[in-house]
Every structure is written in C-alpha cells, then in structure tokens.
Amino acid sequence: MNSKIEFCKIDYIKEKIRSINSDLILIIADLNVWSLYSKVLPLMNIEGKKIIFWKAPDGEKVKDFENLSSAIEFFLSKNVHRKAHLISLGGGATSDFSGMVAALLLRGIEWSTIPTTLLSMVDAGIGGKVAINSPQGKNLIGAFYHPTNIWICDAFLETLDKREWSSGAGEIVKYAFLSKEIGEKITPEVDIKTLIKDCVLYKEQVVAVDFKESGERKKLNFGHTFGHAIEVEYQIPHGLSVIWGILLVDIIFNEGKLIPKVKELVDNLKIDLGDSPWLNKEFPVDRIMNYLRKDKKTTSTDLIEFVVIKEVGKTEFTSISFSEIESKLAENKDVIKKLTI
Amino acid sequence: MNSKIEFCKIDYIKEKIRSINSDLILIIADLNVWSLYSKVLPLMNIEGKKIIFWKAPDGEKVKDFENLSSAIEFFLSKNVHRKAHLISLGGGATSDFSGMVAALLLRGIEWSTIPTTLLSMVDAGIGGKVAINSPQGKNLIGAFYHPTNIWICDAFLETLDKREWSSGAGEIVKYAFLSKEIGEKITPEVDIKTLIKDCVLYKEQVVAVDFKESGERKKLNFGHTFGHAIEVEYQIPHGLSVIWGILLVDIIFNEGKLIPKVKELVDNLKIDLGDSPWLNKEFPVDRIMNYLRKDKKTTSTDLIEFVVIKEVGKTEFTSISFSEIESKLAENKDVIKKLTI
Numbered sequence: 001m002n003s004k005i006e007f008c009k010i011d012y013i014k015e016k017i018r019s020i021n022s023d024l025i026l027i028i029a030d031l032n033v034w035s036l037y038s039k040v041l042p043l044m045n046i047e048g049k050k051i052i053f054w055k056a057p058d059g060e061k062v063k064d065f066e067n068l069s070s071a072i073e074f075f076l077s078k079n080v081h082r083k084a085h086l087i088s089l090g091g092g093a094t095s096d097f098s099g100m101v102a103a104l105l106l107r108g109i110e111w112s113t114i115p116t117t118l119l120s121m122v123d124a125g126i127g128g129k130v131a132i133n134s135p136q137g138k139n140l141i142g143a144f145y146h147p148t149n150i151w152i153c154d155a156f157l158e159t160l161d162k163r164e165w166s167s168g169a170g171e172i173v174k175y176a177f178l179s180k181e182i183g184e185k186i187t188p189e190v191d192i193k194t195l196i197k198d199c200v201l202y203k204e205q206v207v208a209v210d211f212k213e214s215g216e217r218k219k220l221n222f223g224h225t226f227g228h229a230i231e232v233e234y235q236i237p238h239g240l241s242v243i244w245g246i247l248l249v250d251i252i253f254n255e256g257k258l259i260p261k262v263k264e265l266v267d268n269l270k271i272d273l274g275d276s277p278w279l280n281k282e283f284p285v286d287r288i289m290n291y292l293r294k295d296k297k298t299t300s301t302d303l304i305e306f307v308v309i310k311e312v313g314k315t316e317f318t319s320i321s322f323s324e325i326e327s328k329l330a331e332n333k334d335v336i337k338k339l340t341i
Numbered sequence: 342m343n344s345k346i347e348f349c350k351i352d353y354i355k356e357k358i359r360s361i362n363s364d365l366i367l368i369i370a371d372l373n374v375w376s377l378y379s380k381v382l383p384l385m386n387i388e389g390k391k392i393i394f395w396k397a398p399d400g401e402k403v404k405d406f407e408n409l410s411s412a413i414e415f416f417l418s419k420n421v422h423r424k425a426h427l428i429s430l431g432g433g434a435t436s437d438f439s440g441m442v443a444a445l446l447l448r449g450i451e452w453s454t455i456p457t458t459l460l461s462m463v464d465a466g467i468g469g470k471v472a473i474n475s476p477q478g479k480n481l482i483g484a485f486y487h488p489t490n491i492w493i494c495d496a497f498l499e500t501l502d503k504r505e506w507s508s509g510a511g512e513i514v515k516y517a518f519l520s521k522e523i524g525e526k527i528t529p530e531v532d533i534k535t536l537i538k539d540c541v542l543y544k545e546q547v548v549a550v551d552f553k554e555s556g557e558r559k560k561l562n563f564g565h566t567f568g569h570a571i572e573v574e575y576q577i578p579h580g581l582s583v584i585w586g587i588l589l590v591d592i593i594f595n596e597g598k599l600i601p602k603v604k605e606l607v608d609n610l611k612i613d614l615g616d617s618p619w620l621n622k623e624f625p626v627d628r629i630m631n632y633l634r635k636d637k638k639t640t641s642t643d644l645i646e647f648v649v650i651k652e653v654g655k656t657e658f659t660s661i662s663f664s665e666i667e668s669k670l671a672e673n674k675d676v677i678k679k680l681t682i
Contacts, residue, residue, distance in 0.1 A: 023642055050642060069406040076477040079634045083641060107472065107483040131448065136417040142448040143484065293420045296447040300364055300424060301391060 002208055003126065003147045005200055007193075010040060010153040013114060018046055020112070022085040025049045026075055028098040030090030032058040033116045036159050043089070052078045060093045063132040065141075071101050085110050085148075091117035091164075092238070095147075096139070099130025103145035112149035116156040118168025118192075119239055122175070122199040126150060127207040127220075137294045138228050152200070154193050162272050163237060169269040170239020174222050174246065175199045176265050177258070180313035188268050219315040222307040223249060229291035233284065234277040244276060244339075251335055252328040253308045253318065261312070263341040276339045283336045285329045293322060343549055344467065344488045346541055348534075351381060351494040354455060358387055361453070363426040366390045367416055369439040371431030373399040374457045377500050384430070393419045401434045404473040406482075412442050426451050426489075432458035432505075433579070436488075437480070440471025444486035453490035457497040459509025459533075460580055463516070463540040467491060468548040468561075478635045479569050493541070495534050503613050504578060510610040511580020515563050515587065516540045517606050518599070521654035529609050560656040563648040564590060570632035574625065575618040585617060585680075592676055593669040594649045594659065602653070604682040617680045624677045626670045634663060 008016065017025060027043055034055060038044075044051055054071050056062045075084075086109060088098030095113045102111035115121045131142025160168075172195060176183035182198050203220065210217035227245030231238055243262065250258045266273050278284065292304055304325065308316045329336065349357065358366060368384055375396060379385075385392055395412050397403045416425075427450060429439030436454045443452035456462045472483025501509075513536060517524035523539050544561065551558035568586030572579055584603065591599045607614050619625065633645055645666065649657045670677065 065406060065410040072482055073475060073477065076475050076481050076635065079642070081641060104482050104484060106481060107470065107485060129448065134414060134417050136414065140417055140447060141413055141445050143445060144448060294417060296423055300422060301420070 002204070003128070003150050005126065005150045005152065005204065007152045007154075007197065010037075010155040013041055013151060013153065014043065014046060016149065016151055017043070017087060017112075018048065020085045022083050022110075023048070023050060024081060024084040025051050026080065026084055026086040026109075027051060027053045028056050028071065028086065028088050028090075028094060028101065029053070030056050030058050030062075030094045030116070033090050033094075033156075037089075037116075037156075040155075041089075043087070052080070056090060056094055056097065059091065060133065062097045063093055065132065067097065068100055068104075068132055071097075072105055075101070075105060080105060080109070082106050082109060085112065087111070088113040088147075089116065090120075091115065092120040092123065095120055096129070096131050096142070099128070099145050099147065100132055100142065102147075103130055103143045108145070110148045111145075112151065113147045114151050114153070117164050118157060118160060118196070119164070119171055120168075121152050121154075121196050122168060123171045123203065126200060126203050127217075137291055138232060140294065140296060152196065154196070157192065166271045166273065167237035167239035169271045170237070170241075170243045172199060172269060173239075173243055173262065173265045173271070174220075175202060177222060177246065177261075177309050177312055178202070178219060178315065183265075183312050186265055186268050190268065218305070218317060219307050222246065222309060222315065225249075225292065225295055225304065225306055226288070228295065229288045230277070232291060233287055236277060240271075240273060243271070243273060247276075247339060247341070248336065249306060249308060251332050251339070252325075253306065254310050256335065258309070259341060266341065273341065278337070279340055280337065283329065283333060285326060285333075288329070289322060289326055292325065343545070344469070344491050346467065346491045346493065346545065348493045348495075348538065351378075351496040354382055354492060354494065355384065355387060357490065357492055358384070358428060358453075359389065361390075361426045363424050363451075364389070364391060365422060365425040366392050367421065367425055367427040367450075368392060368394045369397050369412065369427065369429050369431075369435060369442065370394070371397050371399050371403075371435045371457070374431045374435075374497075378430075378457075378497075381496075382430075384428075393421070397431060397435055397438065400432065401474065403438045404434055406473065408438065409441055409445075409473055412438075413446055416442070416446060421446060421450070423447050423450060426453065428452070429454040429488075430457065431461075432456065433461040433464065436461055437470070437472050437483070440469070440486050440488065441473055441483065443488075444471055444484045449486070451489045452486075453492065454488045455492050455494070458505055459498060459501060459537070460505070460512055461509075462493050462495075462498075462537050463509060464512045464544065467541060467544050468558075478632055479573060481635065493537065495537065498533065507612045507614065508578035508580035510612045511578070511582075511584045513540060513610060514580075514584055514603065514606045514612070515561075516543060518563060518587065518602075518650050518653055519543070519560055519656065524606075524653050527606055527609050531609065559646070559658060560648050563587065563650060563656065566590075566633065566636055566645065566647055567629070569636065570629045571618070573632060574628055577618060581612075581614060584612070584614060588617075588680060588682070589677065590647060590649060592673050592680070593666075594647065595651050597676065599650070599653075600682060607682060614682065619678070620681055621678065624670065624674060626667060626674075629670070630663060630667055633666065
C-alpha cells in the first residue's frame with residue numbers, strides 16, 4: 001500500500017515517467033506551476049508515451065465537484081484505459097484533486113505525484129488522503145488512495161513566495177510537536193532539505209501502521225480541527241491556520257504552556273505568521289463551532305475528538321462534547337482575543 | 342473485506358438497522374420503491390437512531406455527478422459524522438450510487454444495502470463495485486467499496502414487472518454459463534429463491550479471492566463488454582443487454598455453438614427477450630466499437646480483453662485488438678443481422 005518516495009533532481013523526472021509501465025500518461029498540472037516550469041520540465045513529449053494533459057485551476061479552487069467532473073469526463077473522452085497512469089504536478093490542492101481523479105476513473109488507475117510546494121512536500125503528498133472541498137468544509141469529500149510514486153525535487157522551492165513558504169513551514173511546526181527529534185533539529189540554521197526528509201519519513205512511518213486513520217495516524221491532525229475552521233473562515237493559508245489551531249488547542253487544553261515553543265519554532269523557520277486574524281476583535285465562536293460540527297473527526301452527534309499535546313512527542317486523544325468546547329472557548333475568550341506571538 | 346449477506350423477511354429489516362452500531366442512519370431510497378414500500382417498511386422512525394433521508398430519482402437516472410454532489414452536500418449539511426451508517430434501498434442503480442456516496446462522504450463511512458430487484462439481488466448488490474455513469478459509458482466513474490451488510494428479502498420480487506424480472510434473469514443466464522451447477526438447476530420448475538442464493542454464494546466466492554478484479558473476478562464480466570455497449574446504444578435493460586452480449590461473443594469467438602443453450606435458459610427462466618434491437622437492420626459496428634474503446638476492460642490503447650466461454654463452466658480471457666474485433670463483426674455481419682432466438 002505504501003508509496004515509493006524518492007528525492008530527485010528535476011531533470012530526472014522525465015526519465016522517471018518514461019520508466020512507468022504504461023503507454024498512456026495523464027497529467028494534471030497546476031496552471032501556475034506549469035507556466036513557470038513547462039520549459040525546465042517538458043512533459044508534453046515523452047518518448048514511447050501518449051500524453052493527455054489537463055491544466056488545473058491553481059490552488060484550492062480546483063477542489064470541487066465541477067472540476068472533478070470536468071477532468072474525469074475529459075480523460076474519458078480521450079479513451080483512457082485501466083493501465084493509464086496519472087501524474088500530478090503541483091501543490092497539495094493539485095495532488096488532493098488528482099488523487100480523486102485517479103481513484104474514481106474506471107474505478108481506479110495508478111497515479112504518482114510531484115509536489116511543488118513546501119507544504120505538499122512535507123505533508124499533503126504523502127499518505128493517500130485525497131479529497132475535494134464542500135461548501136460545508138474542507139476535504140469533506142474524499143478517499144484513501146495511495147500514489148505509486150512521490151518524487152520530491154527541492155528545486156521547486158526556489159519559486160515559492162513568502163506566503164507559500166510560511167504555509168509549508170506551518171506544517172513543519174506540527175511535526176516539531178509530534179516528534180522530539182524533528183523539534184530539536186529546528187534551529188535558526190536548519191537545512192530545509194534535511195527537514196523535508198525527516199518529516200516525510202516520519203509521516204510515512206505513521207501512515208504505514210494506520211492507513212485508514214483509525215488510530216495512530218489521527219495524531220497527524222494536531223492543530224487541524226480548529227485549523228480547518230480558521231482556514232475557511234478567514235481564507236488564510238493552510239499551514240498558518242494549523243499554527244493558530246495548535247495555539248487554540250494549547251490555550252484551552254494546556255493553559256497555553258506551549259505558546260513560547262510555538263513562537264521559537266515560528267522564528268527559527270522564518271514563518272511570516274502575522275497577527276491572529278481576529279486580533280482585538282471577538283473570536284467568532286458560533287461560526288467556528290458550526291465548522292467543528294461538520295468536521296470529519298466528529299465521531300457521534302455530540303462528540304468531537306481533539307489531538308492534545310502537553311509535552312513534545314506525547315500525543316493524547318480527547319473526546320469532548322461540542323458544548324464543552326464552546327464553554328472552554330468562552331472561558332478563554334480574553335486570552336484568545338489578544339492572541340498573538 | 343467481505344460483506345455479510347443475509348436472507349431475511351422484510352419485517353426484520355428494521356430490527357437489523359436498529360442493531361447497527363451508530364446513532365446516525367442515512368437512507369438513500371429509490372423514489373418508486375419508497376412509494377410502494379414505505380408503509381411495509383417504515384424506516385423514517387427507528388428507535389434510538391437519528392434518520393436522514395434522501396429520496397433518489399428512480400433507476401439509472403440517479404447515477405450522475407449532479408446527483409452525487411446533491412446527495413453528498415445534503416448529508417454534509419445535516420452534520421454527518423464518520424460513524425454514520427448509510428442504507429441503500431432500491432435496485433442496482435440505487436446501490437451503485439449509494440455506495441459512491443458512502444465511499445466519498447468524509448473519506449468513507451460504512452454502508453449496507455437492501456436490493457429490491459432480482460438483478461440487484463443476484464448481482465449488483467454484491468462485490469463492492471460502486472459507480473456512476475458518464476456520457477462516455479456506463480459505470481466509468483467508480484470505486485471498490487464493500488457494503489457491511491446485504492439484506493436480501495424476496496418479498497420485493499412481488500412488485501417487479503415483467504421487464505425487471507427479465508433483466509434480472511438475464512444476469513442469471515450469465516451465471517448458468519460460469520457455473521455448471523447453477524446451469525443444471527435451471528429447469529422450467531426452478532425455484533427463484535434457491536437460484537438467488539446460488540448466484541449470490543457463487544459471486545461471493547469469486548469476489549473473495551479477487552476483490553480488485555485483477556484476475557478471476559473478471560469472468561463475471563462475461564457478456565458485459567458488448568452488453569454495456571448495447572445497453573447504452575438501445576436503452577434496453579441491463580440483463581437483456583448481457584444476453585445479447587453473450588450471444589455476440591459466442592458468434593464471433595465460438596461459431597454460435599452455445600446459442601441453443603442460451604435459448605433454453607431464456608425459455609426456462611421465462612425471460613421476455615424479444616428480438617434483437619437491430620433485427621433486419623445493420624448492426625451499428627462503428628458506434629459499438631466506439632463504446633468498446635471506452636470500456637474499462639481495455640488494457641492498452643490497442644487491446645481489449647474478452648471473457649470467452651466455449652464450454653459451460655470454463656472461462657478463457659482473450660486479449661484482442663480493436664481492429665480484429667471490427668473484422669470479426671464484419672465477417673459475421675449476416676448472422677448478427679438476423680440474430681434472434
């Protein structure tokens with residue numbers, strides 16, 4: 001079930017694709033990535049392969065039913081067969097989307113992914129979680145469908161802007177809480193390539209023992225329950241939302257004891273976090289509670305499960321009622337209102 | 342991975358649902374079935390369960406992206422959680438569709454199915470194949486997603502019309518070629534309940550050894566390659582299309598030697614087959630070839646795999662080029678034009 005993860009130079013990608021055992025290659029490429037990299041990575045022409053190309057609207061926009069239907073119908077109209085192999089070129093949104101296309105096309109064809117953002121290198125590309133969004137929330141419609149290959153080329157990091165860098169580094173903050181080893185490596189001088197490898201290997205191990213997210217894997221959701229709600233409510237990047245999510249969980253379950261640690265990681269990783277989007281305004285408890293009620297991590301009509309970390313490297317799972325969460329948010333409303341690091 | 346298959350009285354269904362370990366039951370019911378059975382099977386009110394109900398357009402109409410998106414968004418808007426359990430009430434189309442909803446909602450929730458047609462009892466309900474249709478062909482968008490329970494109540498057969506009966510019995514003709522034991526039981530006096538059980542147990546065995554349809558399970562596609570093309574081209578019921586598909590395969594790969602056997606089965610099962618839809622007209626080779634090129638069973642740009650049976654109980658898999666198939670159809674065009682049994 002595991003994906004083969006390789007770190008490779010961008011020049012080798014074509015050779016990797018050429019060696020895939022299929023005469024038909026479907027490519028889904030993020031528009032922006034394609035406009036920046038189509039010359040360095042000329043995928044339209046690969047010896048011995050028929051290539052069918054679908055350009056994806058950039059970023060999260062692609063992840064809806066309309067695009068899913070368009071891409072699938074487009075490939076079907078080109079007489080795709082079951083041995084066709086799909087390649088995703090782009091960030092986490094592109095790979096979430098491409099994996100859905102691969103999962104559903106002819107009841108599933110093989111696929112591989114080339115993550116092009118820091119976020120997708122350390123996280124979204126790995127683990128077989130694929131999804132589209134609903135107006136009700138992010139990633140609520142999806143599947144578990146492992147890519148065959150994940151090819152990581154750090155060359156793509158050269159064209160990332162500060163915002164994309166910060167978003168990816170936000171997920172690394174999460175890993176720094178899950179794994180003491182990763183956390184300790186994050187000094188101001190840390191080498192990003194090594195860090196990517198460490199996060200990838202860490203996630204790979206966790207996913208290997210729990211593909212369907214029934215147990216251990218759930219810890220990868222640390223910071224994500226509030227994170228997803230904040231991401232949708234304020235339209236801020238995923239990794240930054242996760243940092244705010246981690247901070248909120250720490251405030252309501254751990255008296256904010258880990259806030260200094262978050263600050264240290266944010267500084268060392270040169271993350272441009274800014275102020276909390278609700279700074280000096282009222283935190284929108286009702287709206288956030290609404291998102292939580294629609295979260296995939298709810299396990300009954302009344303309860304939701306949170307990943308809580310009180311000591312780096314030690315995760316706990318806490319099932320808690322929605323009304324209790326609401327009270328906790330109310331109790332801490334002054335701290336939350338002034339939250340900034 | 343296997344489903345639990347139970348034959349039970351319609352009165353027991355409510356008790357079965359009550360015993361599901363979830364506080365939230367989602368129901369997708371075929372409109373027609375619901376209007377006939379909502380009194381006998383009052384599912385809107387089950388002790389200890391919250392019920393969320395989505396009425397499905399009847400039959401194959403439901404199987405498109407628009408309905409998939411509507412049903413999923415509807416359930417999401419009702420705050421569905423991961424432990425929710427979905428129930429499908431209807432024929433094969435309803436269960437194909439419901440299985441897709443269950444597979445994608447929150448990356449997969451459990452589901453169970455109550456097949457209400459002969460066709461879905463003997464075939465479509467079992468094996469975890471779920472799908473929607475594309476303008477390019479039937480079931481081209483889908484997944485493998487096993488129901489937890491399949492509850493078969495023969496009481497539903499009482500309201501089947503002749504056309505639905507014949508369609509279901511068409512799939513039984515297929516089983517009669519795959520299994521000598523089933524074939525030998527089909528006398529004019531055969532008991533349909535026994536026959537349903539035999540087909541179900543046979544399919545269960547085949548699927549158990551080959552969930553993802555990489556080998557043995559492919560024999561269940563006997564008659565389906567031409568069958569699907571005929572079904573779309575002439576809009577005739579699935580099981581009847583499969584019979585025409587079996588006849589075409591027999592003509593082009595086996596000199597029509599099994600035609601008398603098909604006729605015997607059709608008579609004994611009291612199938613209202615009628616004439617072939619192209620009788621005394623030209624068989625539309627070009628259009629049928631177009632459907633074939635889009636069939637999921639194609640394995641490369643040039644080849645398609647057929648299930649061929651020359652002796653009852655013995656299946657062969659034949660990979661053949663599209664141009665050869667086209668020649669064979671041309672060679673046999675007079676026999677095909679006059680085909681009737």
